[in-house]
Amino acid sequence: MDQPKAKPPEITQAMINAYDEYTHLTLDRRSFMQKLRTLAGSGAAAAAIAPLLAASQAAAEIVPANDARLTTTDLTFRGAPGDIKAYAAMPKDATKLPAVIVIHENRGLNDHIRDVTRRMALEGFLAVAPDFLSPSGGTPDDEDKAREMIGAISPDIYGANTVAAVEFLKTHANSTGNVGAIGFCWGGGQVNRLASLSPDLKAGVAYYGAQAKAEDVPKIQAALMLHYAGLDDRINAGIDAYRKELEANKKDFQIFVYEGVNHAFNNDTSAARYNKEAADLAWSRTVEFLKQKLG
Known part of the structure; x- marks a missing residue:
């Protein structure tokens, strides 16, 4: 029985x-x-x-690493204080594409973010995910260690390296020169900051990321799409002030709050927090936005 x-x-x-x-x-x-x-x-x-x-890394692969529709590679570009390692994906046989920087969570460049990079490439972009833990030797397998390492690198180093990623992709052989960025959690905060640091960033999409400082908002030139989880009180506490500054400075931005879902709702490797309906809607909005702003 x-x-x-x-x-x-x-x-x-x-x-x-x-x-x-x-x-x-x-x-x-x-x-x-x-x-x-x-x-x-x-x-x-x-x-x-x-x-x-x-997050369960066993559930990280939606687009296989050997997907025949894609060309993938590991690469490096010059950053601060040294080279930044990165993972890149693009449609096979493509020549010139708009470029998107994929900025990881506070766990570093892991298999989930590589998978998201491949998903972005399948939408018709040159997608590149830098390992922003490169200055400390790269992302370790231990996620707790990765979180510790994230906090040990200075914001100035992160800022310099996100700007370096924009500069690298502006002149990449397979790039049209139009560069956007998408980031999740810690990476969402980095997108907001990058928008204030790089006049060459054309579009930024931040998923549940910390907002830019009020004094930095006037420097933002990129169009922004900001996704927030309705139950994410910690991050959402900054939405109203950010909206006010963006409006006062006449910035191009969109804010979406997905009610009843948690921080990290897009991360499909976390069974308790992933919300497919919200993730799918946010992704469709993101892709449409990036295609519109990057060409």
Whole structure:
């Protein structure tokens, strides 16, 4: 006789908030698991829930790395203080395409971001995902270590290297010279900042990213599309002030808030936070926007 399937553990908003605090703020791994045990009711339940909150790299591949429709390669470009490693993808046999920088989350350049890069390439772009942990030796396999490394590199270095990525793609042999950027979480914040640093960036798409500082908004020349998760109180606290500054400075921008979904709703490797409906809608808006602004 077949045994009934085990009921999946219940994941509450408080658990998701605790994970967000762990991955973005001050909660360390031990404190997070203690908090999760309290919320879940037992150590066993916490152990079952933790992997569902985290990203699973086993689920990272939607477009295969060897997809016959694409040409992919690893490359480097000059940054600060040295070379920046990157992963690139473009439609096979394409010649000149608008270019899109894909900026990773605070986990660094992992398989999920490589997959997103391939998805962007299939939309008709030269897509390049720099490893912004290159100054520290590159993205490690350990995500906790990657998050520590992200915080150890200065904002000035990140700024210089995002600008260097724009400069690199402006003159790339397969680029039309029109460059945009898309970023997620930490990378979304970097898109907002890059828009204030590079007059050559034509379009930026930030997914649940920290907003640019008010004093930097006048320097923004790129068109912006900003995606936010309705339940993401931490990031959303800055929306109104950012909107006000963008409007006051007559910037080209669009803001979309997806109600009832969590930070990282686009990351399909995180079972608890991914929301397919919101992710698909945001992606379709993103692709249309980038095609319109980059040609």
